[in-house]
Amino acid sequence: MIDPPTTTTAVVILAAGLGTRMRSRRAKVLHPLCGRPMLAYVIDAAVEATGVRPLVLVSPATEAVRGVFADAAEWAVQDPPLGTGHALQVAVAAMAPADDIVVLSGDTPLLLASTIVALLDRRRATGAAIALATVRPEDPAGYGRVVRDGDEVSRIVEERDATSAELEIDEVNGGLYAIDGAWLRGRIGDLTPSPATGELYLTELVGLAGADGRRVVAHEVDDELELAGVNDRVQLATLEADLRWRILEGHLLAGVTMEDPTTTFIDADVELGQDVVIEPHVLIRGHSRIGAETVIGAGSQLVDAVVGERCRIVASVLESCEVEDDVRIGPFAHLRAGASIGSGAELGNFAEVKQSRIGPHTKQHHFSYIGDADVGEGVNIGAGTITANFDGRQKHRTVIGDGAFIGSDSMLVAPVTIGEGATTGAGSVVTRDVPPGKMAVGVPARIRERRPRPADATEG
Ligand code: UD1
Ligand code: CA
Numbered sequence: 001m002i003d004p005p006t007t008t009t010a011v012v013i014l015a016a017g018l019g020t021r022m023r024s025r026r027a028k029v030l031h032p033l034c035g036r037p038m039l040a041y042v043i044d045a046a047v048e049a050t051g052v053r054p055l056v057l058v059s060p061a062t063e064a065v066r067g068v069f070a071d072a073a074e075w076a077v078q079d080p081p082l083g084t085g086h087a088l089q090v091a092v093a094a095m096a097p098a099d100d101i102v103v104l105s106g107d108t109p110l111l112l113a114s115t116i117v118a119l120l121d122r123r124r125a126t127g128a129a130i131a132l133a134t135v136r137p138e139d140p141a142g143y144g145r146v147v148r149d150g151d152e153v154s155r156i157v158e159e160r161d162a163t164s165a166e167l168e169i170d171e172v173n174g175g176l177y178a179i180d181g182a183w184l185r186g187r188i189g190d191l192t193p194s195p196a197t198g199e200l201y202l203t204e205l206v207g208l209a210g211a212d213g214r215r216v217v218a219h220e221v222d223d224e225l226e227l228a229g230v231n232d233r234v235q236l237a238t239l240e241a242d243l244r245w246r247i248l249e250g251h252l253l254a255g256v257t258m259e260d261p262t263t264t265f266i267d268a269d270v271e272l273g274q275d276v277v278i279e280p281h282v283l284i285r286g287h288s289r290i291g292a293e294t295v296i297g298a299g300s301q302l303v304d305a306v307v308g309e310r311c312r313i314v315a316s317v318l319e320s321c322e323v324e325d326d327v328r329i330g331p332f333a334h335l336r337a338g339a340s341i342g343s344g345a346e347l348g349n350f351a352e353v354k355q356s357r358i359g360p361h362t363k364q365h366h367f368s369y370i371g372d373a374d375v376g377e378g379v380n381i382g383a384g385t386i387t388a389n390f391d392g393r394q395k396h397r398t399v400i401g402d403g404a405f406i407g408s409d410s411m412l413v414a415p416v417t418i419g420e421g422a423t424t425g426a427g428s429v430v431t432r433d434v435p436p437g438k439m440a441v442g443v444p445a446r447i448r449e450r451r452p453r454p455a456d457a458t459e460g
Contacts, residue, residue, distance in 0.1 A: 009120065010098035010181070011046045012091040015039060015106030016059035016078040021232040027062040028230065029106035033240045034247060035267025035285050038230060039065060041109040043072050049116035050102065055095055057087045065106075083199025085191040092188050098181045100124070103202065105175040107230045110239055115176070115226065119219050123178040129214035130205060132156075133174035137224040142231060143172035144203050146218060153216040156203035161196050171220070173203060174227030183214065243268070251276075273309065297330065305335070308343065321353075324360070342377065356387075359402065371395075372414065376402035382426070384409040401436060423450050 019028030029039035039056070046054045056073040058065050059081040066075050076094040078087050088103060100120055104111065115133060123131035132153065134146050145166050147155040156173045157166050187208050191200040209216050221227055230236045247268060248261045256272045258264045260280035266272075267285045273292035278284075283301045290296065291309035299315035307313065307323045314330035321339035323329070333347045338355035341347065345358050348365035356370045359377035364370065366383035372395050373387050385406050387398045398412050401420030406412070410424040418424065419436030428445040439450040 007099040007124070008097075008181075009050050009052055009100045009102060010095055011050055011052050011054035011102045011104065012088065012095075013039070013042055013046065013054045013056045013073070013104045013106050014084055014087045015065055016057045016062055016081040016087050017084075017107075018059070018061055018081065019107070019231075022230075022236075023233075027058075027065050029062070029065055030068060031230070031233075031236055033109055033236070033268075034243050035269060037068060038109045038236075039069060039106045042104055042106055042111060043069065045111050045113045045116060046102070046104060048113035049120075054104070055091055056106070057091055083194070083197070084202035085188075085200030085204060088184075088202050089188050089191070089200070092185060097185065101177075101179045101181045101184055103177040103179065105229060108175060108227055109230065110226050110228060110243060111176065112226055115219075115221055116178075119176060119178045122217055122219050123180070126215055126217050128217045129180045129183045129209035129212065130216045131178045131219055132206075132216065133176040133221050133227055134171050134218045135174050135221045135224045135227045136170045137172060137228070140170055140172045143229075145169040146171040146173055148218070151217070152210075153206055153218050154210055156206050158194070158196075158201060158203065161194065171218075174221060175229060176227065177202075179205070180214075183209070183212070187212070291325065300330070316347075370398075373398040373400065373412075375400045376404065376420070378402055379404045379406065381406045382408035382410060386411050388413045 015029045022028050030037045043054060054073050055076055057076050057078050059078050076090055078090045102116060119131050119133055142159060144156045144158045145162055146153055146169065147157060190208060191204050193199065194201055206216050225239060225242050228235065228239055230239060244265065247266050248258065248264060251266065251272050252258060255274040257277045263281045264278055265283045269287050270284050271289040273290060275293045276290050277295045279296065279298040281299050282296050286304035288302045288305045290307045293309055294307055294311040297314035300313050302318045304320045305318035308325035310325055311323055311327045316330035316333040318335040320337040321335040323341045324343035326344045327341050328346045332349045333351045336354035339353040340357045342358055342360035344361040346363045346365065350367045351364045352369045354371040356373040356375065358364065358375045359379060361377055362375055362379040364381040368381055368385040369387060371387050372389040379400055388411055389395050396414035398414045399417040401418060403421045404418050405423045407424050407426040407428065409427045411429040413429065413431045416430055417433040419434055421437045422434040423439040424430055425441035428441050429443045430440050430445045434440045434447060437450060439448045441448060
């Protein structure tokens with residue numbers, strides 16, 4: 001038996017428009033929703049539906065888009081951007097022939113892969129020149145209106161060119177198309193500039209198909225937000241609110257408790273373990289991952305933070321850091337980039353950690369800065385301890401051995417090593433290494449045999 005001929009599909013994503021209604025210096029499709037640029041969602045949906053790397057159209061003004069998504073797509077430049085029809089002309093010229101050409105807009109981020117699949121199936125099943133997705137939004141303002149002739153679509157009229165009767169039409173063009181590739185190659189050159197704007201409209205293809213006696217079929221989508229285009233920041237905020245709720249709902253159904261979802265903000269790529277509890281007014285952003293049974297307390301902000309199981313974080317800020325299991329943090333602690341906190345450690349109020357390892361069961365309870373340091377296990381860092389890591393030109397490291405006891409208000413002037421089990425006295429300024437088991441006291445600190453722990457050290 002001969003295999004049926006395989007059909008080829010190509011995907012074009014239009015992202016060369018200037019997006020003037022955003023009033024932004026940034027390309028429209030790079031504006032984020034729930035932590036990911038708008039275009040990321042569209043590329044994902046396209047790849048999920050077709051398995052094909054999309055061709056993304058950019059213009060000189062939106063070249064930055066290519067920098068962000070370089071490896072995720074093929075690229076073509078529309079210079080200057082003269083409308084969606086012109087964009088498709090540039091795309092067709094840039095790509096190998098395909099049986100089906102899917103055209104998407106970079107500004108419809110809530111589009112689902114299943115809709116792309118349904119649209120492709122519809123076109124193939126009907127043999128239509130074009131299958132297009134339509135929707136009946138509550139407010140059709142801004143969209144092209146779909147003029148039907150029975151079941152077929154005869155024309156799409158842009159809002160600015162529509163008569164008042166056409167403006168009454170409640171079915172609009174979602175800007176998502178599956179097009180017969182061979183037919184498109186023959187006809188894409190025949191678009192004519194709009195008398196109103198001088199642009200070439202992709203939507204004019206509908207009329208051309210009709211003139212060729214080819215069908216144009218509509219695939220109606222129920223959820224208007226799925227095809228909602230982002231043209232200004234009001235629309236961006238509306239879609240983000242919807243997406244945000246979908247993300248929260250997913251976590252709630254998967255076993256996460258949220259005391260107040262209306263004040264909980266979780267980015268799309270965040271992972272949360274079972275029985276995580278999120279108190280009100282929490283932001284969890286970027287690629288953060290939170291382990292099972294951890295409580296993220298009110299007022300916390302986490303960005304790209306990886307947190308283990310059974311931790312408790314209270315009103316603290318965690319950025320690009322890693323926290324192992326059973327750690328207590330806050331209130332008002334600040335973990336900055338490169339902080340790594342060992343299991344069972346405790347960080348209290350105004351504890352700041354940057355580019356440092358804090359070993360398991362170490363305590364850093366009150367007002368202190370640990371930067372560029374390697375702190376061992378079971379260390380006590382007294383109130384007000386500072387690693388003076390910067391000499392005005394360079395950063396230097398501080399090493400603190402297991403079981404060391406750093407007295408209140410110690411100033412550790414890096415590079416410096418505090419040996420295992422060593423002690424620094426309250427108020428000492430440590431400029432030289434302290435051997436294991438010894439004690440450093442004074443300004444600048446002198447080394448002594450260790451005596452019983454000084455009474456004036458704050459127990460962490
Ligand atoms: C377009 C449709 C409209 C539809 C709506 C759905 C046209 C003429 N109109 O209108 O019928 O209801 O989408 O959201 O197609 N772009 C380019 N190059 C250009 C111009 C635009 O790549 O020269 C890109 C934009 O970056 C954007 C997409 O095409 O991603 C749509 O352009 P936009 O200006 O937003 O079109 P709409 O006015 O929304
Ligand atoms: Ca649009």
